[in-house]
Amino acid sequence: MNFYRINAWRRLACxxxxxxxxxxxxxNWLAPAGYARQYREAAGAPPSHEHWLGTDxxxxxxxxxxxxxxxxxxxxxxxxxxxxxFMAALIGGLAGYLGGAWARSAMAVTDLFLSxxxxxxxxxxxxxxxxxxxxxxxxxxTFLMLGLLGWxxxxxxxxxxxxxxxxxxxxxxxxxxxIHGARLFWIHVLPNLKPVLYAQFWISIPAFILxxxxxxxxxxxxxxxxxxxxxxxxxxxxxVSVGEEPWKFVPLVLLVLVVTSFQLVxxxxxxxxx
Amino acid sequence: MNTIYTGKVSRAGIFSTTYxxxxxxxxxxxxxxxxxxxxxxxxxxxxxxxxxxxxFDPLKVEDDASGAIRYLTGGVLLRMxxxxxxxxxxxxxxxxxxxDGRQITFKLRSGLxxxxxxxxxxxxxxxxxxQLMDPALHSPTGDAFRSGPGNTETKxxxxxxxxxTFPAPLAGLDRQFDQVAILSAHSAKKEMAVLGPFMVADxxxxxxxxxxxxxxxxxxxxxxxxxxxxxxxxLDIQSNRDVEMLRFKRGEIDLIxxxxxxxxxxxxxxxxxxxxxxxxxxxxEQMWFNQVAKSPLPAYKxxxxxxxxxxxxxxxxxxxxxxxxxxxxxxxxxxVGPVSPANKFWxxxxxxxxxxxxxxxxxxxxxxxxxxxxxxxxxxxxxAVVFSIITNAGNKYRERMATMxxxxxxxxxxxxxxxxxxxxxxxxxxxxxxxYEAILLGLTNVGLDPNEQMNVWLSSSENHQWNPQxxxxxTAWEAEIDKLMRAQAxxxxxxxxxxxxxxxxxxVFEQAPFIYLVNKNALSAVAASVQGANPVILMPxxxxxxxxxxxx
Numbered sequence: 001m002n003f004y005r006i007n008a009w010r011r012l013a014c015x016x017x018x019x020x021x022x023x024x025x026x027x028n029w030l031a032p033a034g035y036a037r038q039y040r041e042a043a044g045a046p047p048s049h050e051h052w053l054g055t056d057x058x059x060x061x062x063x064x065x066x067x068x069x070x071x072x073x074x075x076x077x078x079x080x081x082x083x084x085x086f087m088a089a090l091i092g093g094l095a096g097y098l099g100g101a102w103a104r105s106a107m108a109v110t111d112l113f114l115s116x117x118x119x120x121x122x123x124x125x126x127x128x129x130x131x132x133x134x135x136x137x138x139x140x141x142t143f144l145m146l147g148l149l150g151w152x153x154x155x156x157x158x159x160x161x162x163x164x165x166x167x168x169x170x171x172x173x174x175x176x177x178x179i180h181g182a183r184l185f186w187i188h189v190l191p192n193l194k195p196v197l198y199a200q201f202w203i204s205i206p207a208f209i210l211x212x213x214x215x216x217x218x219x220x221x222x223x224x225x226x227x228x229x230x231x232x233x234x235x236x237x238x239x240v241s242v243g244e245e246p247w248k249f250v251p252l253v254l255l256v257l258v259v260t261s262f263q264l265v266x267x268x269x270x271x272x273x274x
Numbered sequence: 275m276n277t278i279y280t281g282k283v284s285r286a287g288i289f290s291t292t293y294x295x296x297x298x299x300x301x302x303x304x305x306x307x308x309x310x311x312x313x314x315x316x317x318x319x320x321x322x323x324x325x326x327x328x329x330f331d332p333l334k335v336e337d338d339a340s341g342a343i344r345y346l347t348g349g350v351l352l353r354m355x356x357x358x359x360x361x362x363x364x365x366x367x368x369x370x371x372x373x374d375g376r377q378i379t380f381k382l383r384s385g386l387x388x389x390x391x392x393x394x395x396x397x398x399x400x401x402x403x404x405q406l407m408d409p410a411l412h413s414p415t416g417d418a419f420r421s422g423p424g425n426t427e428t429k430x431x432x433x434x435x436x437x438x439t440f441p442a443p444l445a446g447l448d449r450q451f452d453q454v455a456i457l458s459a460h461s462a463k464k465e466m467a468v469l470g471p472f473m474v475a476d477x478x479x480x481x482x483x484x485x486x487x488x489x490x491x492x493x494x495x496x497x498x499x500x501x502x503x504x505x506x507x508x509l510d511i512q513s514n515r516d517v518e519m520l521r522f523k524r525g526e527i528d529l530i531x532x533x534x535x536x537x538x539x540x541x542x543x544x545x546x547x548x549x550x551x552x553x554x555x556x557x558x559e560q561m562w563f564n565q566v567a568k569s570p571l572p573a574y575k576x577x578x579x580x581x582x583x584x585x586x587x588x589x590x591x592x593x594x595x596x597x598x599x600x601x602x603x604x605x606x607x608x609x610v611g612p613v614s615p616a617n618k619f620w621x622x623x624x625x626x627x628x629x630x631x632x633x634x635x636x637x638x639x640x641x642x643x644x645x646x647x648x649x650x651x652x653x654x655x656x657x658a659v660v661f662s663i664i665t666n667a668g669n670k671y672r673e674r675m676a677t678m679x680x681x682x683x684x685x686x687x688x689x690x691x692x693x694x695x696x697x698x699x700x701x702x703x704x705x706x707x708x709x710y711e712a713i714l715l716g717l718t719n720v721g722l723d724p725n726e727q728m729n730v731w732l733s734s735s736e737n738h739q740w741n742p743q744x745x746x747x748x749t750a751w752e753a754e755i756d757k758l759m760r761a762q763a764x765x766x767x768x769x770x771x772x773x774x775x776x777x778x779x780x781x782v783f784e785q786a787p788f789i790y791l792v793n794k795n796a797l798s799a800v801a802a803s804v805q806g807a808n809p810v811i812l813m814p815x816x817x818x819x820x821x822x823x824x825x826x
Contacts (some may be wrong), residue, residue: 127695127699224673224676
C-alpha cells in the first residue's frame, strides 16, 4: 500500500516535470510577445487579460518571462549536471580505480576545491569573464561554470565507490583473467558505477537550479534581458507581505515544485542504485 | 546655644522641630518640581542608521552614519539652512570673509559651554582648526580647506573673536564651516564634549547609539524654552532596508530619512500622510564611455567613444523621461547636467534636458559615417556598434535603467550587453585596468558648492572618470573646463564664480562626457507622531531641523 502511494507521488512528479518542460518548450506559442518586450505604459501592472501574471517593473510580461526562464533553467541545469557528473566520474572514478597515491592526490585536490567558498569563486570567475558577450552566451557560461565547479562532492562519492569495486571479487577475477588498465575500467568498473553516477546526476540538477537562482538574486546570473528563475525571484525582494502581490510568487512556487519533483524522481533512482 | 556658636550643627539638630521638617519637605518638593520642569517633554525620536558609525570624532567623519551623529551632536560656527540654502549664524554671531578669500573672521557668542560644562571660547575654535588642518589626522573635512601649500594660521583676537587665514584663496570658504564641529581644547572628554543639541549617552556596537539632550545647549526658542525639544534620540543600526520599512510600519521607528521609490509608493498607497516627496535631490544617475587612451579597447571603439557626436547621439536615443517614470515611478526628473535643479544658486537654468529622439540620434550618427544595415548600426569601417554597460550588481534601479537603455538603443541598431558586476570588480575595471566600455553609476552630492566637484572636473584628477589623471588635458574642451574650474575656485566673488561654472555646465552638456540620466527625488517617511518635520532635499532630509522636532 505504502509502496503504491510512494510510486504515485513519483509518477506525479514525473508528470509534473514533463508538463512543465512541455509548456516551457511551447513558450513561443503561449507567449508570442516574448520575454524582452517592454510595455512601459503598463509597468508593474497586476494580472490582466493581456498579461496573465502581470508585468514586471519595466513592463515585461511576467508570464512570458516565467516560461522562458523555466525553459532556460530546465534545459541548462541538466546540462551543467552532465558536465559535473562527467568530471566527477573522470577524476573521482579514475582516482578510486587507480588507488594509492593517485587517489590520495585526487582527493587532496577535491578537498581543496570543497574548501573554497564556491559563491565567491563564482563571483570572481564571473568578474573575469569578457564583458561583451551576448545574453545567450552568458547563460551558457554561467551554467558551464556551475558544472565545472560543482563536481567535487560527487567525485568523493565516486572515488569511494570505485575504490571498493577495485578490491571486489569480480574485478580481481577479471584481473586474474588478464584484463587490465582501461579495458578493465570500461568493461567492469564503469558499468558498476552507473547507479551512483545517475544518482549524482539527479542530485546535481536541483542544486544547480538553486545555485543559478542564488547568483541571479545577487544580480550575477543570466544577463538581461534573458530571464531565469534567479532573476525572476529577485522580484520578491522588498515584498513586505505575502498577500501584497501574490502573483509574484509564481516563479518561487514553480521552483519549489520542480526541485521537489526532481528529489522525488531522485529517490527512485536511489532505489535503482541500491 | 553653645553648640550653635561652636558650629557643630548636627542633621538631627536641624530637623528637630516639626516646623523645620515641614519647611524641608516643602523645599524638597520644590526641588523635585524643578527637576521635572527642566526635563523636556519632546519625547524620543527613533530612526535607523544604515551602517555602524566609524567614528565619533567629528573631524574624521567620512561615512553617512558618523555624519548623522556629527550633525546631531556637533556645534558649528555657521549652519546652512537646509530649506533656504542660506548660511545662518550658530556659535558665531557674525563673520566676515576677506576680499582675497583667504581669511575669515568670526565673532563668537559668549557665555556658552560644552555638554560637560567646559566654557567655549575662541581658543576652542583655534584648537579645532589646528586639528582639522593637521596632516597627520587625515581629516576628510579638512581636505576641503586645503587651498594650497603652506600653513593655516589662527589668530585669537579676543575670547570671542578669531581670525583664520588660509595659505591660498578658498571659494565658498564660509559655507565649508557647516561641516566643522567645534572641539573643546580643554575638556578631558575630548570629542565627546559637544556644543550641539544632543550628546552621545550610550553606544552598543552593532545595535544602537543613544543620544540625549545636551543640558548646556545654548539655543532657546522665541518663548524662552530651552532647545532642543526632544529628550533623546535612539539610532538603531540596521542595514536592511526591508527591515527598516517593516519597523517603520510597526511603529518601532519614527522616520526613514531616504526611502526608495518602490517603498514610497507602497506606503503612499496605504498611508499617504506618512510619505514626503521633496522634489529633485542633488543625486544623479549617469553613464559614461571609456575614453582612456591606454585602455585595452579596440581602436575603432575608442574612436566612437571619443566622438562627442556619438555620445550626444546615444544620449538623445535614451528615453530619460521613461527612466524617471518607469524605474523611479515618477519620483525622479530627467537630468540635464552635473548640477541638479535642486541646487538653487549653481544650477544653469538655461540648460534643458535633451529631448528623446531616436530619429535625430540616428541622423547625427549617419552624419558621422555610421549606417543602419538590417537593423544593426555599423561604423564607416563596417564594425557593428556593440558595447557593454556595466553596473553594480544588486542595485535594482540601475539594472532596470541599463535594461531600458538596452531596449532604447536597439531602436537605432546599437546592441548593448548589460553586465552586472560586484562593486570591487567594477571599481577595479574603472580605476585600474580600464577594461570597460561604458559604466552606469550614480553620484551622491552632499554639498552645493562647485568646489566639491573639483575632483571630478579637473583633467588631472583621479575621479575624472571617463579619462582619469591626464598629464595635460587631452582635448580643448577639457582644458577649458580646467581653466574655468580653477578660475571659479580662485575667485571670492559669487557672480564671477557662477559665470565660470555656468560655462562648465554648458561644455559638459555639449560634450557629454557623462550622459546624465535622472535626478532622483528626495523621498522620506515620517510617522504622524513626529511634529515639526519638514523634509527637504538636502541631507539630512528629515531631521535637519531636529531642534524643533517633538514626538507625541
